[in-house]
Amino acid sequence: MTDTLRAAYRTMRTIRAFEERVRAEFATGEIPGSMQLHAGEEASVAGVCAHLGDRDAIAGSHRGHSIAKGVDVKGMMAEIYGRRTGSCHGKGGSTHIADLSKGVLGAGPPLICGTALAAKQQDTGGVGVSFSSESNQGTTLEALNLAAAWNLPAIFVAENNGYAEVTSSSWSVASDNIADRAAGFGVPGVIVDGFDFFAVHEAAGEAIERAREGGGPTLIEVKFTRYQRGLDCLAWFRARVTESGELPGIVLDDIDAEVAKLVEDAVAEAKAAPKPTRADLETDVYASY
Incomplete structure (x- = not known):
């Protein structure tokens, strides 16, 4: 259990x-495109x-996923x-990162139906997990x-953090x-x-x-508020595991330092990496089978 907690904290700290x-x-203007944060x-x-493991796949629109x-992280x-050294060779952007070798498909709930169907037919025991927000898109319900x-x-x-970008869920849901909504599809719905x-x-x-055992899908609603307006799940986790004696604070401090260096190195390497060229424009468009 200690290893699980240490890994969980490292994941959360890295995302933050x-x-x-x-x-x-x-804010410096060096990053192209738009940015939606996953902090909190x-x-x-x-x-x-x-x-989840190698046999499983996810679809999500944030770097945290x-x-x-x-x-x-550096990619x-x-x-x-x-940059050309990016996970998608600089063509995906901030909300369309994908890495099929890790089972990360990019954004879109329908994608996991394909991976879940493949897992079912091939009997791998794998699952597909979709991460979305307030789930108002038609493709999510489909x-x-x-x-x-x-x-x-x-x-x-x-x-569900209470907003779809800038629109309150109280207005849109x-x-x-x-x-x-799960009841309308005959599947379990859970609030956490x-x-x-x-x-x-x-x-x-x-x-x-x-x-995995053939019981079908589940809809899990995870409720919180945006980081800047609410509680801090990292602080809550740290207090819980240190007060219980499950992990000493020094272990968490070491993880903080390691993650800080990793992110610092990632930024430095990204800034030094080459940008895509005109010749890269038509690469990665079609797959050969």
Whole structure:
């Protein structure tokens, strides 16, 4: 259990440090495109991805999802800077990072229906996990319906921080709880405290085990508020494990220092890396089979 807790903290700290550095770098104007931050939602993705391995795949639109699934931090930073050494060779940008070798597909709930169907047909025991926000997109509900109809090993995680970019969920969502929508598709709907890694870890573990055993999909609503407006899941985790004696503070301090150096090195290497050339424009467009 100690190794699990140490790994969970490292994942959450890496996401937080990465996002905070990206926010600072974006303000300089050196990073192209737009930027939506994942800071404050670390317990959600870390709690879910702690149960996943190489046979599993995820779809999500934030760097935190990719980090938790094992995508190289330096490659991600280079991608955000639009460099050839990036995870997608500088063509994906900040919210479309993908790494198929790590089972990271990019954004879009329908994608995990494909991977879940493949896992079911090939009997690998793998699952597909979708991370989305308030789940108002039609493709999200269509994917949930398909997963239910075909009894796919798929998990839909709705990370509900109360807003869709700048629109309050109270204005845009017709139900009090996103998880209540699960009943319309005949699948379990679970609500969990997004500040509590342990609560997310337990709920996700049950849903993923059920999916692996042929029980079909689950909709998990993870509720929290944006980092700048609410509680800090990292501080909560640190207090919990140090007060219980499960991990000493010095271990967490060492992780903080290691992660800080990793992110610093990632930024330096990204800035020094070459940009794509005109000749790169038509590469990575078509796949050869």
